[in-house]
Amino acid sequence: MRQISLTKLSLATLCAMTILAGLSVYAQEDEDKPRPQPPVPAEYQNKKMPDGGWTNAALIAIGEKVFQEGVEITTPDGKEIQKCAQCHGPQGKPKLKGARDFRDASRINKFGESFWFWRVSEGVPETKMPAWKGILSEEQIWGAMAYEHRFSHGAEPAVHQHAEIVGLGGEK
Numbered sequence: 001m002r003q004i005s006l007t008k009l010s011l012a013t014l015c016a017m018t019i020l021a022g023l024s025v026y027a028q029e030d031e032d033k034p035r036p037q038p039p040v041p042a043e044y045q046n047k048k049m050p051d052g053g054w055t056n057a058a059l060i061a062i063g064e065k066v067f068q069e070g071v072e073i074t075t076p077d078g079k080e081i082q083k084c085a086q087c088h089g090p091q092g093k094p095k096l097k098g099a100r101d102f103r104d105a106s107r108i109n110k111f112g113e114s115f116w117f118w119r120v121s122e123g124v125p126e127t128k129m130p131a132w133k134g135i136l137s138e139e140q141i142w143g144a145m146a147y148e149h150r151f152s153h154g155a156e157p158a159v160h161q162h163a164e165i166v167g168l169g170g171e172k
């Protein structure tokens, strides 16, 4: 009797483990799958990097601070520091699974600047990417973009001008 129930138990455990393993493989594939860029909402379509911003040392320094040191935010549990690097990694190599790899030029070269600004401002629904609107100023968001753009250009500031840009690029 005792032996049967043990066998049943281990069968049940095995089944559960198989299902869980299957699910995690599925989740992994889903996260890494390149998704088409959704259209930029009307209120963001005119957003443009300030003139010369992609390579502006002062703006990049503002962005570096946001990215690496972060800002203090108030949560229901008190105050905490949130920074881009905690998920996207200090060198643009993601620390959080599913966070975008900023070293991947094939992806970043496609980001129209209004798309990029919108995504940082409003976050990405149903993912861990937070909305930064109201936490960061527009200048800090442009700075964070100019700073993170470096990761796909060998850590050097570069003008974001690529033939691959999808949608609203806004040449600068």
Ligand code: HEC
Pocket (backbone or CB within 6 Å): 066, 067, 082, 083, 084, 085, 086, 087, 088, 096, 097, 098, 099, 100, 116, 119, 120, 124, 127, 128, 129, 130, 132, 144, 145, 148
């Ligand atoms: C708590 C984790 C977390 C933090 C902090 C975070 N991100 Fe993200 N970010 C993510 C994840 C996860 C994704 C992938 C979302 C998806 O699946 O499209 C993402 C995606 C992005 C994208 C790409 C959006 C797209 O549609 O492909 C940009 C740009 C971005 N983050 C910029 C930033 C910037 C700038 C900061 C800091 C101001 C920041 N992130 C902070 C988790 C984070």
